[in-house]
Amino acid sequence: xxxxxxxxxxxxxxxxxxxxxxxxxxxxxxxxxxxxxxxxxxxxxxxxxxxxxxxxxxxxxxxxxxxxxxxxxxxxxxxxxxxxxxxxxxxxxxxxxxxxxxxxxxxxxxxxxxxxxxxxxxxxxxxxxxxxxxxxxxxxxxxxxxxxxxxxxxxxxxxxxxxxxxxxxxxxxxxxxxxxxxxxxxxxxxxxxxxxxxxxxxxxxxxxxxxxxxxxxxxxxxxxxxxxxxxxxxxxxxxxxxxxxxxxxxxxxxxxxxxxxxxxxxxxxxxxxxxxxxxxxxxxxxxxxxxxxxxxxxxxxxxxxxxxxxxxxxxxxxxxxxxxxxxxxxxxxxxxxxxxxxxxxxxxxxxxxxxxxxxxxxxxxxxxxxxxxxxxxxxxxxxxxxxxxxxxxxxxxxxxxxxxxxxxxxxxxxxxxxxxx
Amino acid sequence: xxxxxxxxxxxxxxxxxxxxxxxxxxxxxxxxxxxxxxxxxxxxxxxxxxxxxxxxxxxxxxxxxxxxxxxxxxxxx
Numbered sequence: 001x002x003x004x005x006x007x008x009x010x011x012x013x014x015x016x017x018x019x020x021x022x023x024x025x026x027x028x029x030x031x032x033x034x035x036x037x038x039x040x041x042x043x044x045x046x047x048x049x050x051x052x053x054x055x056x057x058x059x060x061x062x063x064x065x066x067x068x069x070x071x072x073x074x075x076x077x078x079x080x081x082x083x084x085x086x087x088x089x090x091x092x093x094x095x096x097x098x099x100x101x102x103x104x105x106x107x108x109x110x111x112x113x114x115x116x117x118x119x120x121x122x123x124x125x126x127x128x129x130x131x132x133x134x135x136x137x138x139x140x141x142x143x144x145x146x147x148x149x150x151x152x153x154x155x156x157x158x159x160x161x162x163x164x165x166x167x168x169x170x171x172x173x174x175x176x177x178x179x180x181x182x183x184x185x186x187x188x189x190x191x192x193x194x195x196x197x198x199x200x201x202x203x204x205x206x207x208x209x210x211x212x213x214x215x216x217x218x219x220x221x222x223x224x225x226x227x228x229x230x231x232x233x234x235x236x237x238x239x240x241x242x243x244x245x246x247x248x249x250x251x252x253x254x255x256x257x258x259x260x261x262x263x264x265x266x267x268x269x270x271x272x273x274x275x276x277x278x279x280x281x282x283x284x285x286x287x288x289x290x291x292x293x294x295x296x297x298x299x300x301x302x303x304x305x306x307x308x309x310x311x312x313x314x315x316x317x318x319x320x321x322x323x324x325x326x327x328x329x330x331x332x333x334x335x336x337x338x339x340x341x342x343x344x345x346x347x348x349x350x351x352x353x354x355x356x357x358x359x360x361x362x363x364x365x366x367x368x369x370x371x372x373x374x375x376x377x378x379x380x381x382x383x384x385x386x387x388x389x390x391x392x393x394x395x396x397x398x399x400x401x402x403x404x405x406x407x408x409x410x411x412x413x414x415x416x417x418x419x420x421x
Numbered sequence: 422x423x424x425x426x427x428x429x430x431x432x433x434x435x436x437x438x439x440x441x442x443x444x445x446x447x448x449x450x451x452x453x454x455x456x457x458x459x460x461x462x463x464x465x466x467x468x469x470x471x472x473x474x475x476x477x478x479x480x481x482x483x484x485x486x487x488x489x490x491x492x493x494x495x496x497x498x
Contacts (some may be wrong), residue, residue: 222457
């Protein structure tokens with residue numbers, strides 16, 4: 001483990017990865033299907049991409065990375081962070097029009113790891129000849145760490161830039177609050193696309209601790225790939241969306257999960273009955289429900305699941321989302337959860353969606369749109385949505401974005417609503 | 422009716438599409454909408470149809486419709 005005292009809180013995620021690589025060069029850093037890459041190998045690949053940025057004299061604050069879920073995707077993303085830039089993952093499954101819109105919104109001119117792109121950006125690619133042996137100091141000094149795009153209500157995606165303070169506060173709480181103990185021996189399941197911010201948790205939790213991130217292939221039948229990864233990699237930390245758990249449950253008694261120490265869920269409602277079945281297969285694990293929109297940096301509340309207490313706390317079988325992380329405060333405005341603090345953004349990119357913020361005497365709060373109630377023991381419990389947002393495998397989908405998109409292309413009257421199936 | 426034809430009928434039923442042409446090489450990549458949910462529905466319907474139960478290790482071995490056919494044949498061998 002890299003001690004916090006050894007680190008500068010302003011270090012980027014990429015620079016924290018370099019500290020791990022220097023301390024544990026022979027440790028496994030990434031597992032991808034049959035291939036295992038050590039920190040030394042990953043650092044050399046990162047250096048290749050860093051040199052591409054340096055040689056191109058790039059000074060952009062935000063740089064796109066087209067992720068193909070291979071070593072180069074991950075190394076290019078890390079290189080942007082080492083270089084000091086804010087990385088913006090671009091999902092190849094998105095249509096060109098959406099990628100164009102994301103690049104325009106984030107002011108991205110340069111994209112790594114893509115050829116013949118049809119969304120109007122300059123391409124930078126690396127080959128073996130660009131490797132050299134120099135150190136990798138930050139070149140661009142700016143506050144942004146990464147940008148994620150979430151579904152917007154007006155027909156376009158909303159850009160959320162998480163800065164170094166936000167993400168370091170998140171990892172400070174997760175790694176150093178004493179709630180959970182992670183170290184260089186942990187092997188963490190990475191089952192998310194890089195355009196989903198939970199991936200930052202499952203990728204960087206190990207990479208800044210000296211541990212290993214086990215990357216699940218982006219196959220259409222994701223739960224089968226997750227089951228394969230769980231069955232052969234001695235995973236110690238599982239991070240999943242509850243929806244995936246429902247697919248795994250029919251087969252879970254055939255999985256050997258004795259190596260698992262922690263099981264984190266986030267991104268959708270977690271059911272007590274599901275946890276009860278899952279817990280039977282994880283005799284040595286702590287189960288934690290986490291909650292947090294992208295705007296509050298991955299997760300900002302937590303609830304340690306317990307078979308007895310959670311049976312009392314759960315409502316309609318739904319497990320509470322718990323208490324806020326240190327440094328995050330909340331208020332409840334007409335049942336809507338509003339949050340502020342060291343992990344919470346105070347504006348979207350380009351100052352968009354001002355109505356999503358609430359200015360009070362206590363400061364500026366982000367309106368989550370999630371309706372909550374407070375239990376007698378202080379834990380928060382999710383009650384529903386204020387608007388027409390739905391969740392699909394943990395992804396937020398604003399039905400109004402779909403309505404706006406379809407409305408611009410089809411004449412006539414129609415309206416998508418969460419109650420219309 | 423051979424197994425493959427019966428499996429084709431089950432998959433057509435799950436997708437509610439009688440025009441689907443399924444052969445031993447067909448995989449999830451060949452059919453729009455074949456995701457985790459439909460995969461589990463297909464396996465469940467096939468288990469009901471053939472009165473068999475897939476184990477996890479068998480499920481992990483399924484990459485094509487031909488793999489499903491092979492596993493069913495092994496169960497009846």
